[in-house]
Amino acid sequence: MSVDIKKLYFWCGIFLAYCLAAVYLDFYLALAAPVVITLIWVGINKPKYLLYFLAFTTPLSVHLIDERYSTVNLSIPTEPIIILLFIGVLLKLISSRTLKFPEVSVMLSVLIIADFGWLLVTAITSTMPLISVKYVLMKSWYLVVFYFLLSRYFQHESMAKKFIWLFTISIVLLAAYTLFMHSQGGFSRSYAYTAMRPFLPDHGMYAACVSFVVPVLFVFALHGSWLKYGLWLRVVCVLLFLFLVVAVALSFTRASWVSLVAALGIYALLRMKIRFHYLVLIALVGGAYLASNMDNLLTGLSRNKKESDDNIENHLQSVGNVSSDPSNLERFNRWSSASRMWEEKPVVGWGPGTYTFQYGQFQLPHEMTIISTNAGTLGGIHSEYLRPLAESGLPGAVLFVSIVVWVFSLGFKHQRVLSGSAKYLSLAVFLGLVTYFTHAVLNNYIEFDKIAVPLYSFMAVLTAIEIKHQNAQKNRQK
Numbered sequence: 168m169s170v171d172i173k174k175l176y177f178w179c180g181i182f183l184a185y186c187l188a189a190v191y192l193d194f195y196l197a198l199a200a201p202v203v204i205t206l207i208w209v210g211i212n213k214p215k216y217l218l219y220f221l222a223f224t225t226p227l228s229v230h231l232i233d234e235r236y237s238t239v240n241l242s243i244p245t246e247p248i249i250i251l252l253f254i255g256v257l258l259k260l261i262s263s264r265t266l267k268f269p270e271v272s273v274m275l276s277v278l279i280i281a282d283f284g285w286l287l288v289t290a291i292t293s294t295m296p297l298i299s300v301k302y303v304l305m306k307s308w309y310l311v312v313f314y315f316l317l318s319r320y321f322q323h324e325s326m327a328k329k330f331i332w333l334f335t336i337s338i339v340l341l342a343a344y345t346l347f348m349h350s351q352g353g354f355s356r357s358y359a360y361t362a363m364r365p366f367l368p369d370h371g372m373y374a375a376c377v378s379f380v381v382p383v384l385f386v387f388a389l390h391g392s393w394l395k396y397g398l399w400l401r402v403v404c405v406l407l408f409l410f411l412v413v414a415v416a417l418s419f420t421r422a423s424w425v426s427l428v429a430a431l432g433i434y435a436l437l438r439m440k441i442r443f444h445y446l447v448l449i450a451l452v453g454g455a456y457l458a459s460n461m462d463n464l465l466t467g468l469s470r471n472k473k474e475s476d477d478n479i480e481n482h483l484q485s486v487g488n489v490s491s492d493p494s495n496l497e498r499f500n501r502w503s504s505a506s507r508m509w510e511e512k513p514v515v516g517w518g519p520g521t522y523t524f525q526y527g528q529f530q531l532p533h534e535m536t537i538i539s540t541n542a543g544t545l546g547g548i549h550s551e552y553l554r555p556l557a558e559s560g561l562p563g564a565v566l567f568v569s570i571v572v573w574v575f576s577l578g579f580k581h582q583r584v585l586s587g588s589a590k591y592l593s594l595a596v597f598l599g600l601v602t603y604f605t606h607a608v609l610n611n612y613i614e615f616d617k618i619a620v621p622l623y624s625f626m627a628v629l630t631a632i633e634i635k636h637q638n639a640q641k642n643r644q645k
Contacts, residue, residue, distance in 0.1 A: 218312075221248060226366065242615075252308075269638075273633050285566055286563070289563060302519040317624050328592065330624060346362075346414060359419040371420050371610050375423055380621075381412060382434070383599050384411065386595035393587060503534055514562070522558055547611050551610070578597030597625075600629075
């Protein structure tokens with residue numbers, strides 16, 4: 168008998184004895200220890216397999232507690248594996264003596280690190296330290312695993328494409344399940360709000376998650392030849408694109424409808440070779456015009472009486488109803504509360520993750536709606552941009568906006584300076600990010616795995632492509 172076979176028998180015997188002892192002592196929780204140890208080992212030595220697994224399972228993961236009533240929650244099976252992978256990465260960092268971090272040299276990474284650093288500061292000054300610590304820990308494992316780790320792996324373009332495809336296939340399965348459940352209620356608006364459960368808590372997060380991959384399939388269908396995709400695969404991309412557009416339309420999520428239009432508009436600007444600084448100039452001029460005509464704009468919007476409706480046309484028109492639509496009015500209530508929270512703590516805010524627990528006391532009676540609550544429950548701030556303002560003060564808001572602006576800058580730059588597959592892979596993920604950054608004006612889901620995973624992994628693709636571009640430039644200069 169060879170030495171290797173003897174070792175195998177020995178360890179199998181140890182494992183069997185361990186399991187028998189755990190059963191005999193009625194300590195069944197101990198049976199999870201070998202699984203945990205195995206996952207940590209895989210996380211340290213073969214993390215890409217766990218990353219592929221997470222790409223596929225994230226859209227189909229299930230939360231232990233209803234996400235609507237919990238700021239920090241645990242999603243099964245993804246988040247335990249994410250945490251173990253996070254631990255594995257930290258152990259690898261501790262044990263290695265020669266590590267280089269090219270990812271940190273990219274400006275997007277610098278901004279993300281600065282944003283996280285300020286988050287740590289505001290967690291220390293938080294009005295609810297325990298909540299803030301949990302929030303910071305949660306964000307740390309998403310950043311380490313899905314941004315910094317993937318930024319390294321995605322420098323191999325094939326892995327980036329595999330990751331995106333696994334996530335996309337899972338989204339298609341999620342949409343198919345949701346539409347089937349929705350059909351049981353005749354595709355009515357009321358059924359659209361819960362058809363995606365138990366995988367997601369509501370239609371807003373579902374639509375935001377699906378919207379990430381709609382532009383990806385659009386780019387793969389139109390420009391797939393640059394990515395070495397054959398005709399049949401591109402036809403499949405067209406069919407999946409149309410299917411997911413229908414899924415988003417039937418989600419009755421107005422913010423996601425707007426986000427897809429925004430992504431299409433950005434695509435058009437890119438095809439016209441518009442430079443990013445011109446887009447910034449247009450945005451500034453448009454913002455100044457709206458600010459100077461705000462009274463007339465609000466007067467015009469007040470005449471809109473269209474409310475949320477089963478009719479998709481009426482539902483879309485209700486986006487501008489600020490006089491009677493409860494959903495829109497409640498957003499203004501939450502935003503006003505966030506503004507008053509910021510005025511009281513303008514520099515460090517109330518602490519990461521605390522808005523949901525603190526905003527109730529800042530509501531004004533005349534701004535509250537039929538869906539408001541004095542307890543400050545039933546949802547968050549409904550804006551990814553105002554959340555850091557209330558929770559981390561003005562520096563936090565500026566850093567978050569800086570990240571968004573730099574993502575747009577990278578997206579436009581890559582279409583100007585790159586060619587081949589890298590150009591169109593960058594285009595696909597950039598337009599996916601555009602959908603969420605647009606959606607984020609009206610909703611906030613960044614603390615949930617369904618949104619955090621595509622958000623940070625798509626940014627990791629941009630960073631990996633930028634690193635390769637910078638390295639190529641350096642090599643040409645030598």
